[in-house]
Amino acid sequence: MKTVFQYLKPYLPRMTVGLVIKFIGTMMDLLLPWILSYMIDDVVPLRNKALIFLWGGAMLICSVVALLGNIIANRMASRVAQRTTQKLRHALFEKIAYLSCQQVDAFSIPSLESRLTTDTYNIHQMIGMMQRLGIRAPILLLGGIIMTLTLEPYLALVLIAMLPLMAFTIYAISKKGIPLYTRLQQGIDMMVRTVRENISGIRVIKALSKTEYEKERFDGVNAEVVARETKSGITMALSNPLMNLLLNLGLVLVIVVGAFRVNAGLTQPGKIIAFLTYFTIILNALLSISRMFMMYSKGSASAARISEVLTAKEDMALREKNRKEQDFHVVFDHVFFSYRKKKDNLTDISFRLKKGETLGIIGGTGSGKSTIAALLMRLYDPDSGEILISGRPVSAIPQEELHTMFGVVFQHDFLMADTIAANISFGRNLSMQEIQTACRQAQAKEFIEELPEKYEHMLTAKGTNLSGGQKQRVLVARALAGKPQILILDDSSSALDYRTDALLRRAVNEEFQKTTTIIIAQRISSIRHADHILVLENGCEIGYGTHEELMRQCELYREISISQMGGDEFAC
Known part of the structure; x- marks a missing residue:
């Protein structure tokens, strides 16, 4: 990841501007449920149309600012991801071109091809997603929790109690997922090698009628890639259902507790509606964080493979030796x-x-x-x-x-x-x-x-x-x-x-x-x-x-x- 960050450094000012815009847009999203709650509990009972239109207009402005902010920030994030990956891919290609033959033999040509294509694509996806969701999801999560605490502290405690379980779920799945993605990329290297061999030797294969044999050989390599991809995919896919289970369990508890409090006159319906909206925002934020960790798992595995090449020490360095005078060329x-x-x-x-x-x-x-x-x-x-x-x-x-x-x-x-x-x-x-x-x-x-x-x-x-x-x-x-x-x-x-x-x-x-x-x-x-x-x-x-x-x-x-x-x- 340190190597990838070096290529991100020139774009830090642009990223900072994008993150500020994303922050403003996200804050507008957080304000909407609070304004809705205030209108239902405090403005509507006054039957004052002017105030209703005023606060309705405020909601419209917040919505427009949130929409524009997210669009602009996402476009900036995509541009940063594209340019960073472009430079990283070029640097990787240049490094491969200057590797010694012994180093190329050690890495293998199929592996270098895979690092230059699949791994750089994973880096591109990771950089883009981390910018789009890296600031938005945590703000929605923390902001949602803070807003729920200000609206209804008792109900917020139910949600907070679920967070350690959710955090542990994400951590455990991600820790297991990164090595699996590394093995997957190694499997892709094997498949690329088999494809290269078949393309290079296509005439020999046809001349010797070995097409069926090569199909079986490719099927074996392909099946291995599928098995590794399935295992890593299933492992990382566990995050969504587990997160949904925990959040829906928390939502049921919130509705039950909220019903008792409304019935006892301890809270208002508008706050419950806003709370449920914030709960949905928090749910989506946690799911986004889960997706980020999945992409981070892929990206970090790919970054490690790319770094192996970029940090490979030059083994054909110049060795200063005295020139020998002789007649031979x-x-x-x-x-x-x-x-x-x-x-x-x-x-x-x-x-x-x-x-x-x-x-x-x-x-x-x-x-x-x-x-x-x-x-x-x-x-x-x-x-x-x-x-x-x-x-x-x-x-x-x-x-x-x-x-x-x-x-x-x-x-x-x-x-x-x-x-x-x-x-x-x-x-x-x-x-x-x-x-x-x-x-x-x-x-x-x-x-x-x-x-x-x-x-x-x-x-x-x-x-x-x-x-x-x-x-x-x-x-x-x-x-x-x-x-x-x-x-x-x-x-x-x-x-x-x-x-x-x-x-x-x-x-x-x-x-x-x-x-x-x-x-x-x-x-x-x-x-x-x-x-x-x-x-x-x-x-x-x-x-x-x-x-x-x-x-x-x-x-x-x-x-x-x-x-x-x-x-x-x-x-x-």
């Missing part, structure tokens, strides 16, 4: 790394690349090829060892500077639902000439210019209206368009035919001679001409050298080469 020096800190995913990896050299990395699935690229871009920090770029430890280079050095195509990269030109420019304000040059280098220009709208051709989300090879070429064009110092191609040619792959490599070699290139590949033809080739198995280096050296010295590399290229083991 990229250096891995005895690097060890583990994702879960149990078993090493990379073990003692070392290599050195001069500016303009190319490193090819090959190995089986899960051997750590993509992990090397992630460590070089400092998406993760190594457990031990050192990674240098131009003699500077990557941990000492600001993120903004570090990431502008790279052009990268990830193994599972994405394209936005936008034009081809916008996907290649990617917010870098590149000219059309630069975009076309990058597409030519990536061997994408030919197929793009055959499209009716050429570079303004709209892509669907993830580029599903392109073939696999076309998509990879657009992604490579995006990487090349920034004229990177270091180019990382992570399995970026797996969908390309051998001719296109060869043309792409030739274009990179000829036009990016000063760019250090790291090619992660599954096929020998993509890396055999690299200056250095690193062979990985289970995160360990089992071979390092040129193609010819590895064909003589590394059995695994030789087996892969012969199986893919056939013929003589030294064939080109």
